[in-house]
Amino acid sequence: MEKIAVKNSFVEKLNTDFEVRSLDSVCINTSVLKHPWWYNIKYMVAGLLFGILLVKTEVISWFRIQEMFRFQSFHMYGVIGSAVLTAMMSVWLIKKFRIKTIYGEPIQLYKIRFSKGQVYGGLLFGFGWAMTGACPGPLFALIGSGTTVIIVTLLSAIAGTWVYGFFREKLPH
Amino acid sequence: MWNLFFVFGIAAGAFLAVTFLSNHQPINPDPKLVSELKDYGINDYSKLAPLDIFNWSSLFTVKGFVLMVVGGFLIGFGTRYAGGCTSGHSIMGLSNLQWPSLVATICFMIGGIVMANFILPSILRV
Numbered sequence: 001m002e003k004i005a006v007k008n009s010f011v012e013k014l015n016t017d018f019e020v021r022s023l024d025s026v027c028i029n030t031s032v033l034k035h036p037w038w039y040n041i042k043y044m045v046a047g048l049l050f051g052i053l054l055v056k057t058e059v060i061s062w063f064r065i066q067e068m069f070r071f072q073s074f075h076m077y078g079v080i081g082s083a084v085l086t087a088m089m090s091v092w093l094i095k096k097f098r099i100k101t102i103y104g105e106p107i108q109l110y111k112i113r114f115s116k117g118q119v120y121g122g123l124l125f126g127f128g129w130a131m132t133g134a135c136p137g138p139l140f141a142l143i144g145s146g147t148t149v150i151i152v153t154l155l156s157a158i159a160g161t162w163v164y165g166f167f168r169e170k171l172p173h
Numbered sequence: 174m175w176n177l178f179f180v181f182g183i184a185a186g187a188f189l190a191v192t193f194l195s196n197h198q199p200i201n202p203d204p205k206l207v208s209e210l211k212d213y214g215i216n217d218y219s220k221l222a223p224l225d226i227f228n229w230s231s232l233f234t235v236k237g238f239v240l241m242v243v244g245g246f247l248i249g250f251g252t253r254y255a256g257g258c259t260s261g262h263s264i265m266g267l268s269n270l271q272w273p274s275l276v277a278t279i280c281f282m283i284g285g286i287v288m289a290n291f292i293l294p295s296i297l298r299v
Contacts, residue, residue: 044185047181048183048186049182053186056194061221065289066202068285069286072202085268087264087269111271112266118277121252122278124284125252128244129248129284131247137259140184143184145188147220153244153245154245156242157252160245160246161253163250
């Protein structure tokens with residue numbers, strides 16, 4: 001009985017949010033399970049590994065980003081390319097064997113719908129990427145790596161997300 | 174909540190990598206880039222970001238402000254407008270064969286190429 005209730009609220013949550021969710025469906029955890037806060041520590045461990053990887057592969061280096069956009073080195077293409085291949089295999093395995101989360105919930109991968117935002121937003125993001133040499137995740141890694149002034153860049157990026165939210169209705173999508 | 178733990182982990186992981194897993198070698202990019210950057214007064218390769226520009230005092234110069242504050246704003250605004258970033262679209266979206274993610278990735282690259290080759294040089298010369 002309890003299980004059905006959980007399932008229903010899960011579906012409802014998806015339906016009500018779908019219009020918004022379909023625009024930024026990535027990186028959203030739709031799990032409705034409630035856990036004590038320390039269950040979140042596993043995400044921190046994943047973050048730790050990701051942070052170490054970002055530093056050691058130098059993909060968060062402004063210099064490597066400049067190389068990439070000037071086609072002077074294979075470095076970034078190699079790292080991102082192998083990440084895509086690894087992710088492709090993971091997605092294939094998840095679909096093939098219907099792998100569930102560690103709590104037994106189904107993993108749902110949403111279709112990404114096209115919007116003009118992917119073009120306009122993508123271009124703006126590309127500008128920012130080349131200027132700062134970082135995208136969202138690496139901002140945190142750069143701060144951790146000791147370039148503390150990137151805190152300002154992070155705050156500015158957060159301001160950017162707010163301004164987007166404010167003008168969302170008026171922007172072409 | 175989970176994502177705050179995740180990004181805290183990223184920063185902590187980066188700190189660990191720099192402190193305990195580093196061989197303290199400078200970044201060694203392509204010589205063509207090194208000679209180009211020399212013209213802009215960028216000579217410090219000891220950190221992942223060029224300390225000649227990315228430091229607290231240059232935040233109050235035009236160059237530093239544009240690169241760090243305007244650049245940061247574009248990352249945040251662009252990421253939400255595009256509905257994802259490098260990991261969301263280029264890695265996760267492409268691996269799940271979502272064609273809008275390919276569009277986004279191509280636009281990331283076009284934006285970056287245009288900025289790095291045609292606009293950034295004039296900003297760095299300021």
